[in-house]
Structure formats: C-alpha cells, structure tokens
Amino acid sequence: MKTLWISLKFLFFFTLLTGILYPLLITGIGLAFFPKQSGGSLLSKNGKYAGSVLIGQEFHDQRYFFSRPSAVSYNPLPSGASNYSVTSRDLAKLVHERQLEFTVGNGLDSLYSVPPDMLFASGSGLDPQISPSSAMLQLERVARVRQFSKEQRQKMIVLIGSLTESRQFICLGEPRINVLLLNLETDKIP
C-alpha cells in the first residue's frame, strides 16, 4: 500500500513536470522566438490563410504544377500512405496510370522515364515538394495553358531555379522544390 501511494505521488509529480510544465515551456520559447514555425508556417493570400509551406496541396488545374501522388489526396485528417508492397498488383496499376497521365499531360513520349517522385505516393500523403526535374518537365504545359510569351517562360525557368532548395549542409536530403510556393509565384508572373 505504501509503495502504491508513493508511486501515485511520483506519477502526479512527473505528469505536472513533463506533461504540463515542459510543453508549456517549449510553447513559450516558441512564441517568443519562432512564432511562425510554432504556428505551422502558414501562408496568407489576400488576408486569408492559403495553406502551410510544409503541407502539400493537390492540384488538378492544368495552369498549375502538380504535386506528388498522395494516398490521402492531401487531406491531413489523417495523414498516411498507401502501404502497398512492391509486389502489389494495385500499385502496379496505379503506377501505370500515373506514368500515362504524366507523360501525355506534359507532352512526353509515353515511355519517357518519369522521375520516381511523380509515380509513387509519399509517406505522409502531404509531401509539399517535388524534384526540380519533375518541375522542369511540367513547365512547358503550364506555360502553354497560360499562353506565356518567351519572356515569361524565361521568368519561370529563373523562378524554378531560385525556389529550388539544395541539400542541407551539403549532404543531407535531396534537391527539391515546394509546389505551393512555385504555383503562388507563377501566378504572380506579369
């Protein structure tokens, strides 16, 4: 009985310390120094929230660059993946469809070797980025639908270059480009 009583006291104490004070301390530090990051790196457009830099969005409109395929259609409630095994027939079917859609949609040969990030869905279903080569392959289509002039196309190429994030600390991660930011900036091209 005595041990039980002591263990309850410790449980209460540690719940207070690690379950309440510790998260509050981190929240306080976050509010003071990193308010944007703490709040989810949200983006505003015309005074309204237009999304988060970190959370990808789905694009169907041909005027926009498309995001990676997603098992949850970029709905974060809840996040998730297909969890298909590599020997899954369903996955094979999906990959085949995506290959066709991407190549035909972007005026490529149907056997063109499409970057794997556009053929396979991400782990979170919310991956905000695509590879720079996937963006370049979509450029022609976006420019054509928007009826861009040669100059404006040149601006888009510069834009992709400037928005591309390289590996962090030289060797971490992969080069990538944020699709939402890219589309927002493309909209701004005069």
Place this chain on the structure above:
Amino acid sequence: MNALDISQVLMYLLLLILLTPVLGGYMHKVFSGERHFMLPVFGWLEKLTFRVTGTKPEQGMGWKSYTWSLLLFNLGGFVVLFLLQLTQNLLPLNPARLPAVSWHLALNTAVSFITNTNWQSYAGETTLSYLVQMTGLTVQNFLSAATGIAVMLALVRGIVGRSSLLGNFWADITRIILYVLLPLSVIFAVVLNAEGVIQNFSGPVTVSTLEGGKQVITMGPVASQEAIKQLGTNGGGYFNANSAHPFENPTPLTNFLEMLAILLIPAALTYTYGRMTGSLKQGYTLFTCMMVLFVAGLLVSLYAEYHMVSPAGKGLVMEGKELRFGTTGTVLWTVATTVASNGSVNGMIDSMSPLTGITAMFNIMLGEVIFGGVGSGMYGMLLFVFLTVFIAGLMVGRTPEYLGKKIEAFEVRMALAGILIPGFMILLFAAIASVSKPGLAGLNNAGPHGLSEILYAFSSAAGNNGSAFAGLNANTVFYNLALGFTMLFGRFGVIIPVMAIAGSMAVKKVTPLSVGTFRTDNLLFIILLTGVILIVGGLTFFPALSLGPLAEHILMHSAVTF
C-alpha cells in the same frame, strides 16, 4: 547512391561514435551521484521531489522491492493513461472535439506507451486530444524510458555490487528524468521548433487552397513530444504518418538530428556501463558488437533499396518515402529505428524492398539488443552476454564467470527466459493471426507480403519497437488485444527475469581475476557474442522469414505481383 549519400551515412556514424563517451560519461556521473554541471540547475528540484514524496534516496532496495516499485509505478501510469483516453471528450484541451477513444484502442495505446513500445493503432491527429497527447503520451514517453534505464542500472549494480541492495528506484528515475531526459528534450525540442516543427494549442486551421478547395491543417504541441519521442526510443507519433509528417519532421536537418537522437542514449549507455564496471573495455566490447550488427543491417538495406524492381521497372521506388529525406535518409532511419526499439518511421516500411523489411524485422527479432531501447537494449544485451559466457564455459570446461561473479544455473535459466519469451510470443500470435479470420481481415497486401505484415506486427509488439508494416489495419478488437498482450509480455517478461538475475548476482562472491579467467573484453568475445545473437535469432525465425519477406524478395525479381 552517390558520394553525398555516403557522406551522410559516415557523418552519422562518426557523430554517434564521438558523442557516446561525452554523454555516457555525463550519465555515469549522474547515476553514481558524483558532482555534475546540471546539479546547480535542477538540484533544488531533485531535493524538492524527494521531500514532497517522502523519499530517502540513499535507502537501497533489494531486487524484489525495486521490481515491485517499478511494476506499481507502471501500473499507475497505465490506469491514468487508459482513463484519460476514455474521458477525453469531457476534459479540456480538445479543440477538435474528438470523441472518447474505444476501450480496446485505449487499452492498446496505454499498454503501448507504458511498455516503451509506442505501437500506433491510433491515428494521433484524428483520435487523441491535446491533453491526452501531453499529459498521457508525453509523460509516458519520459517514464517508460526512465524505467528502462532504471532496470539497467539495477542489473549493473547487481553485477558489480557487493551487497544485496540495488539502489533506490525512485531516486533513479528522478535523476534520469531531471538530469538526462528533460534537459536533452528541452534543447532538442527548441531546435526542432526552430526548424519548423509546430508547437501550439490552437485548434485545427481551415485554409482555402490555391484551387479554391478546403484543407484542414491539424495543430498541437508537437515539438515537445517529438523530442522525447526520439530521445527516449519511444517512437509513437503525434500524427498518423509519424515522422514522415512534415509537422513532425520538416527538413533534412531535423531528419538527421532525429535519427541521431534515436541512437544517442542507447549508444552512450554502453560507455556508462564501462564506467560503472570500472573497465571501459567492457563497454566498448558491447558497443563494437552492436555497431557491427547495425552497420551490417544498414549495408544490406541500402543495397536492397537502391536495387529494387518495381512496376516502374528498375530504379528508385519512392512509394511511402518523402522526397526531402531521400532514399538514404529514409533507409538510415529505418535501420536505426528498428535496432533501437524506437519504432518511429519517416517512410513506410510496408512499401520498401523485401530485404529492407527483413532487416528491420530481424533487428527487432534479435531482441532489440543492437543499441536497443534506452536501458532495455543494455539489459537485453547483457542477457546474451550471460548466455555467451555460459556457452564459452561449456566449451572450455570451466565454471562460467562474468566480471568476477559465477554464472550459474539460475542466471542461465532466467537469461533464457528473457531471451525466449518475446520470440515465443511472436511465433505463437503470428501463427494464430495468420490462420484466423479476424487476423487475416486486417491485411492490406496479398501474397507473402501479407504474412510479413502479421509477422512484423507481433515482432514489433514483442520487441517493444512500435514500427509497423502499417498497411495492416490493427485497430480491431483482435489486434488491439493480441498486440497489447504481446507488448506486456515482451516488456515485463524480460524485466522480471533481468531483475531476478540482478538480485542473485548481487549477493555472489567476487573471485579475483586469474590467467584462467575467460576474457569478455576482446575480439574473440565480440565474435562469440555476435555469433550467439545471430544463431539464436536465426534458428528461431528463419522458417517464418523465408515464407514471408524472403519469398517476396525472390518473387519481386521475377516480377510476380499479387
């Protein structure tokens, strides 16, 4: 794989090796009561804790009372976490107005978190309120990690000690939390927060997407939980997608640091062990054995992942992987998280190559001793050390000894119990699930991969790992209860034998070293120990693995689909 990928791996290994003595030495000071630099910061809080709870930290406990305190403490944690989930709809900090959690899911999650497994039958963002995430999950992340280290401390004191007392459980967990887990978590959480991991209490935010649709962006106190989730080898995600979710792991840098945090404390504890036994070589022996097994698994997985055959032909498969981490950053994570009983994932193991799946599964099946969980990796490894010393003793015909104390029938029996109980649970329940209706109902993939999903789930539960072939729908009464049961046995079915060994070793006489003593700190011992671990794991699981992932590996290369 290019030179940059290789340098990421090398940088990781190098940092791990360099940080091991730094943190390990500091932890030794904390655990042995020497002066250290955190005393002026938190010393007052330690004293206050002891005064409020009426603890006498210098009062040692025998193995039974140490174990008893530990069990009651964990039971209390279980009850609180269970009730919190059942009543979350009535409690504050639930802005998304989530309903109460079902009893079987609440049971599974409560067991999962007190056992340091952190298996996810739940989908955090749509199941649990902020209050449960903070005062339930985050708290148990600290407590179950501290429990693991406490058991290791008790065992080591039993091995090197001169009396039947193994230290004071309450003093141990207080010091572990105040001086090790909490300070590291605060620093790490702030770094994660700065890189973009969210930390707030606002409700979900609805945004209008660029194409005019609606998207609900989930919020919550994530950074504080993410830090201890990795440092305490817990691994239960705030979100369903775990560390693949951009709010848990937004950049390649956070990915690298989180990977480092997974193995940081388990690796450092080998050095602490060396200091506690008075021979750093003993610690480095275990470190080397772990490192060899870790790197071996890493090489197999990297090779497999870069040589896959998929519906898109030969080449990289990005299914279940996040672009920002890349293939190397995902594979390195997968191997680290499965050797370490952490279980967080940044890519979906279900969709990786069959050989990566085998490596992950085998890492867990070996008993989570390759670095392993905080504390639990060391005590699990010491069970294998006893077994190896015993086998070596049989081979040369001498009474086996470890650090001057005889290893006798009782210790070997207990060590075998601790080693075999998790394996028994894995095979028994995987067999039941793969021939029963409710077991098969949860499958997401057909063919041999289906068996892998079941086998992986029970391995993960028994090894207290928590990662998954996540296609398996485990949020059913059958899986929640079967996995919950397996997690309990996998945790306490090892802790109790370990504590019994600690108790019996503590009172043994120390025989001085002689030329006839079998050395446990040289290359020969490393080879023997590695061999014993691989043989025990291989003999137990090879048949099951060959029917699941091995079969799939062969079929993948002949482009068979299911």
